[in-house]
Structures are given as structure tokens and as C-alpha cells.
Amino acid sequence: MHFVAGNWKMNLDRKSALALVSALRERAGQRTDLEIAVFPPFVYLDEVARSLAGSRIQLGGQNCCDEEKGAFTGEVSAAMLRDVGAGWVLLGHSERRHLYGESDALIQAKVQRALSSGLRVMLCVGETLGEREAKRTEAVIGAQLKAGLQGVKAADLDRMAVAYEPVWAIGTGVNATTAQASEAHAYLRGVLSGLYTPAQARGMRILYGGSVKAANAAELMRAPDVDGCLVGGASLEASSFLGIIDGAPRL
Ligand code: PGA
Secondary structure (H helix, E strand, O other), X not given: OOEEXXXXXOOOOHHHHHHHHHHHHHHHOOOOOOEEEEEOOHHHHHHHHHHHOOOOOEEEEOOOOOOOXXXXXXXXXXXXXXXXXXXXXXXXXXXXXXHOOOOHHHHHHHHHHHHHOOOEEEEEEOOOHHHHHOOOXXXXXXXXXXXXXXXXXXXXXXXXXXXXXXXXXXXXXXXXXXXXXXXXXXXXXXXXXXXXXXXXXXXXXXXXXXOOOHHHHHHHHHOOOOOEEEEOHHHOOHHHHHHHHHHOOOO
8 A cells, every 4th residue: 555644744733734734635635545744843843643533544753762761851762652642753864874874773763662662663774976977876875785784684664664855855846757756666565574574674664755745646646665755844834735645645
């Protein structure tokens, strides 16, 4: 089943967040042919969870702490995300890696903490423009994937998804072509086959992210090995996000 996820990043306010969620719930809240999730800022999770109650739209946090609890001012734990009704957490987003210096080791620790707290994890990987130009895309995304999955048992794979998000495509309006996305996704699928079994690798959803909008989503999501999309800017308005949802391949 395809998966369409909206990463709100540090956008929207309480009122617009709730208005967006109520429009999504009304128009797409009972879809059974597609998985849909939203990732609001921490402070709105609780209210968004209440608003989504009874719908099939899932909820996630954009980050979590690698530590369980304690003196970590400003951090939010995986258990807290669960406590307010989030089922997912986004880890390794390029903004966390590049703006906040999160290392592969830290992301790996967060993945472990999130899984042991009962969360599902959407692990993001992606190369910069310089890395792509230097023909290092596969080396970079392969290393990020392997590091993030280190210690993840096969039994936990059904609680993992991967998002391939080339850094040069995020928020730039320049999306990867379907060929570029397919190539990267096929490579990641191959890495997963090596780490687990080919059947387990096939079962893992690999989403594409980076300047996805209603106009390009359907084509991207029909590309081989692209199992959905992670949407930033175009997930902030009901009309554009619903346009993407409506373009997703059905079961
Ligand atoms: P964008 O962001 O859709 O605004 O490019 C995607 C993301 O960072 O998840």
C-alpha cells in the first residue's frame, strides 16, 4: 500500500493546524487503500491526535531524543510521543543532519530508542548536490541507511519505513526525476536485500521526498520502487496535500 506523509516542519499555528487536519479527516480520513500520516510540530501533537481520533490518518513526531528520560533540557522523548498519541517518528531528516549536526551514530541511537518505545520510524536519507555531482549518491545514502538500521532486527522491520530525500530537492522546487528517484530507491532496496532478505526488502516502504507537489506526485509514485512520498511545503495546505493523496496509486 502506498504511503503519503506530510512533514509540517516548523510551520503553521494552532488554528491553521487544526483547520488543515479537519479538512484531511473529512476528505481522506477513512481511506483504506492508502496510508496517510502527518508530522506536526511537537506542541500541536496532542490536539492534532484528538482531532484525528476515529480517522485512519496516522500521526508522528518530527524528531525524538535518543535518551529515555532525564536531564535533557529542550528534548522530547519517544515515550512522550507515544503518550500523546503519535505512532511514528521521523528520524535523520536532512535538516536535522545538516542544520543541527546529527550524526549517523546519534540517528542510530534514536532509531533504537524509538523502536524500543513502540514507535514506528521513518528513516530519512539523502545526498547533497555536491555528493551527487561527485557521483557519491549511492555511497552516501547506502551508508546512512546501513548506519540507521544497525541493530534493527528483522522482526522490527514492519515498524520501519525509509524516505529518500535528496537534499538538493528539498524545498527547492527541483524534484528528482522519476528516473533519478527510481534509481536511488532500487539501490536502497538492494542494500536492504543484503541486510535482510529480498522478501523483507520488498516489504519495506521507500518514500520519495523533495519538492513533491500535486503536479508531480502521481508520476513519481508510479515509478518503480517508489512506495509513496514525504511532502513538506505542499502538505501545509489541504488542497495541495489532498491533490497529492488523490494522485497516489490505489491498491
Ligand atoms: P519539500 O520538503 O516537500 O518542501 O521539498 C520535503 C521534506 O523535507 O520532507
